[in-house]
Amino acid sequence: xxxxxxxxxxxxxxxxxxxxxxxxxxxxxxxxxxxxxxxxxxxxxxxxxxxxxxxxxxxxxxxxxxxxxxxxxxxxxxxxxxxxxxxxxxxxxxxxxxxxxxxxxxxxxxxxxxxxxxxxxxxxxxxxxxxxxxxxxxxxxxxxxxxxxxxxxxxxxxxxxxxxxxxxxxxxxxxxxxxxxxxxxxxxxxxxxxxxxxxxxx
Numbered sequence: 001x002x003x004x005x006x007x008x009x010x011x012x013x014x015x016x017x018x019x020x021x022x023x024x025x026x027x028x029x030x031x032x033x034x035x036x037x038x039x040x041x042x043x044x045x046x047x048x049x050x051x052x053x054x055x056x057x058x059x060x061x062x063x064x065x066x067x068x069x070x071x072x073x074x075x076x077x078x079x080x081x082x083x084x085x086x087x088x089x090x091x092x093x094x095x096x097x098x099x100x101x102x103x104x105x106x107x108x109x110x111x112x113x114x115x116x117x118x119x120x121x122x123x124x125x126x127x128x129x130x131x132x133x134x135x136x137x138x139x140x141x142x143x144x145x146x147x148x149x150x151x152x153x154x155x156x157x158x159x160x161x162x163x164x165x166x167x168x169x170x171x172x173x174x175x176x177x178x179x180x181x182x183x184x185x186x187x188x189x190x191x192x193x194x195x196x197x198x199x200x201x202x
Contacts, residue, residue: 003028003096005136006157010065010094013143016197017063017090018190020052024096024159025067037193039186042179046075049083049093056088059194063090063147070097070118071110077121083152084126091151093127098159122154134158 007028010019021029022041029038039055041048052066073079073095083093095118099110110116119130128151133139139157146153 001134001136001139001157001159003098003157003159003162004031006096006133006139006159007032007067009136009140009143010067013140013147014065015063015147017065017147018055019065019067020048020055021067022046022048022072023069024098025069025094029067035189037190039190040182041072042183044183046072046079048072049079050076052091052093053079053083053086053088056091057086060088060090062194062197064088064092065147066091066093068093068095070095070099070116073118074111074116080122080125080127084122088152089150092147092153092155093122093151094155094157096159097132097156098161100161118156119154127152127154130154130156132156132158 003024007025011029011032011034016037019029019034019038020041021038022045026040026042039051041051044051048066048068052064055062056064083091097118099113119132122130129149131142131146131154133142133155146155
């Protein structure tokens with residue numbers, strides 16, 4: 001499955017749920033021009049699930065979709081236990097499993113490679129269900145039920161990695177400042193979205 005088609009399927013099915021994303025998914029949502037309601041976990045690598053949990057606890061009436069990365073999740077694996085312990089009923093935790101850190105850039109291999117069973121880890125942590133999809137048609141078919149099911153639920157997206165763009169002859173350019181400022185800007189926009197949503201429901 002390609003990352004763009006997986007993210008497109010999630011957007012089509014999301015309803016009014018907030019998107020929390022990081023790394024590959026974050027850039028894909030940028031490319032799909034999805035702006036709101038969302039917040040990106042950058043430069044807090046590995047923090048997407050914790051941000052999603054915080055939003056779920058603060059506003060349990062609003063669903064949250066976390067689109068994590070496999071390398072990111074492994075950096076803060078204990079977050080699975082924290083999410084499961086708090087039982088956010090409207091949180092669905094997707095993980096882009098492309099087995100690469102800095103996907104599409106340098107494609108460094110993730111620790112554990114293909115031997116890491118993320119679904120088993122989520123179930124052991126206490127998530128109510130865990131699923132894996134490698135076909136976008138099957139994902140699209142399952143999404144409505146997955147998103148409506150009591151959570152937290154865990155979904156691994158088996159993504160075909162894109163070739164690396166960086167190498168000895170194409171070194172990485174300096175990361176622009178706006179990349180480190182985007183979380184604050186998106187948090188401000190998300191707060192305004194919550195407020196506007198509240199006003200329209202009164």
